[in-house]
Amino acid sequence: MQAIKANGYTVIFNNEGYIELNKQILENKYSKLFIIVDSNTNEVCLPKLLPLIESNCPIEIIEFEAGEINKNIETCVQIWKVLTDLGADRKSLIINIGGGVVTDLGGFVASTFKRGIDFINIPTTLLSMVDASIGGKTGIDLGNLKNQIGVINNPKLVVIDSDFLETLPQIEMRSGLAEILKHGLICDKIYWKQFLDLSTLNFDDIDAIIFDSIKIKNEIVMQDPKELGIRKALNFGHTLGHAIESYFMENPTKKNLLHGEAIAIGMVLESFISRVKNLISKEEYLEIKATIKSIFEEVVFDEKDIHSILNLLIHDKKNENGTIKFVLLDGIGNYIINQNVENEVIISSFEDYKL
Numbered sequence: 001m002q003a004i005k006a007n008g009y010t011v012i013f014n015n016e017g018y019i020e021l022n023k024q025i026l027e028n029k030y031s032k033l034f035i036i037v038d039s040n041t042n043e044v045c046l047p048k049l050l051p052l053i054e055s056n057c058p059i060e061i062i063e064f065e066a067g068e069i070n071k072n073i074e075t076c077v078q079i080w081k082v083l084t085d086l087g088a089d090r091k092s093l094i095i096n097i098g099g100g101v102v103t104d105l106g107g108f109v110a111s112t113f114k115r116g117i118d119f120i121n122i123p124t125t126l127l128s129m130v131d132a133s134i135g136g137k138t139g140i141d142l143g144n145l146k147n148q149i150g151v152i153n154n155p156k157l158v159v160i161d162s163d164f165l166e167t168l169p170q171i172e173m174r175s176g177l178a179e180i181l182k183h184g185l186i187c188d189k190i191y192w193k194q195f196l197d198l199s200t201l202n203f204d205d206i207d208a209i210i211f212d213s214i215k216i217k218n219e220i221v222m223q224d225p226k227e228l229g230i231r232k233a234l235n236f237g238h239t240l241g242h243a244i245e246s247y248f249m250e251n252p253t254k255k256n257l258l259h260g261e262a263i264a265i266g267m268v269l270e271s272f273i274s275r276v277k278n279l280i281s282k283e284e285y286l287e288i289k290a291t292i293k294s295i296f297e298e299v300v301f302d303e304k305d306i307h308s309i310l311n312l313l314i315h316d317k318k319n320e321n322g323t324i325k326f327v328l329l330d331g332i333g334n335y336i337i338n339q340n341v342e343n344e345v346i347i348s349s350f351e352d353y354k355l
């Protein structure tokens with residue numbers, strides 16, 4: 001599998017990735033390696049990685065409890081303290097091995113420790129392989145508000161090894177699929193079409209699916225690394241998706257939604273809005289809704305839920321001058337950014353979702 005050139009770093013697959021990892025460790029003469037893991041990746045992913053690292057550098061493992069709930073400043077403070085206690089300096093390297101929570105938080109910890117030290121991402125969930133580990137967005141949540149604190153800073157390298165997916169629960173695989181579907185919907189109709197019936201999909205092709213998805217994201221990010229314009233396209237499904245995710249996270253009576261599960265709902269709702277604005281045809285909307293609803297379990301929203309979710313929208317980072325800006329589809333495979341949407345249309349998107 002060919003390497004993918006990104007902004008100042010490369011995404012490298014399988015064995016070649018580990019060769020490059022060892023090369024970079026050697027060439028950069030790091031003083032110490034710190035591997036950040038969560039409680040699950042410490043158990044199931046680290047034992048595979050450690051024997052592949054060829055370095056005389058001292059290696060320290062830093063673990064935090066798995067889960068979005070821990071993607072916060074308290075976890076960062078604990079890790080910054082451990083780094084300090086273990087003598088991390090500006091020539092130390094952080095290797096993040098885990099899902100999006102580890103790569104987001106570990107990248108942020110590295111980007112801010114002593115004004116920034118090098119980090120490398122080794123994503124171990126489908127979602128982090130195709131999305132979170134790529135593109136340089138690092139950050140943490142503020143209470144239940146998603147990704148409110150963070151910086152854009154690129155890793156030195158991303159190593160993709162789909163063997164890690166062998167231990168990943170099905171529900172997490174599905175969550176990653178949401179971002180893959182998004183990449184098809186905004187940029188590539190042919191790529192999208194292969195997911196219309198998952199039973200026809202050959203998961204032996206997972207490397208090719210991951211490769212294409214990273215390429216789509218990377219091409220967008222390369223043109224607009226700071227999200228001033230077209231990078232906003234990657235937020236399709238996320239304006240409502242993030243608000244839904246936040247709402248479910250803070251509400252103890254609700255089942256916890258995975259990131260991809262929330263984004264999947266957000267994509268159905270924002271496709272409905274695209275339909276109302278005459279940007280996609282009825283057939284396209286029904287195709288999107290049927291496909292996503294066949295993969296992801298339906299979630300029930302009552303009036304109070306919808307009202308609270310609308311309130312959360314005001315915190316969306318994509319807001320400008322108090323106006324909520326949406327990314328909508330302009331036909332499957334195309335997008336349009338900075339769209340205003342009236343509250344009534346958002347409410348009707350929830351009503352249509354349950355039909």
Ligand SMILES: NC(=O)c1ccc[n+]([C@@H]2O[C@H](COP(=O)([O-])OP(=O)(O)OC[C@H]3O[C@@H](n4cnc5c(N)ncnc54)[C@H](O)[C@@H]3O)[C@@H](O)[C@H]2O)c1
Nearest residue numbers: 040066099100101124125127128131132137164167168259
């Ligand atoms: N920075 C970005 O551009 C970007 C893009 C998309 C999503 N994100 C963020 O990514 C996060 C979601 O990432 P995620 O879905 O990977 O969640 P996650 O990191 O919580 O991982 C999901 C679960 O899988 C476990 N796990 C990880 N790898 C495993 C493996 N190989 N085998 C078994 N279990 C494994 C984890 O411990 C966790 O329990 C969210 O915080 C989201 O905001 C960031």
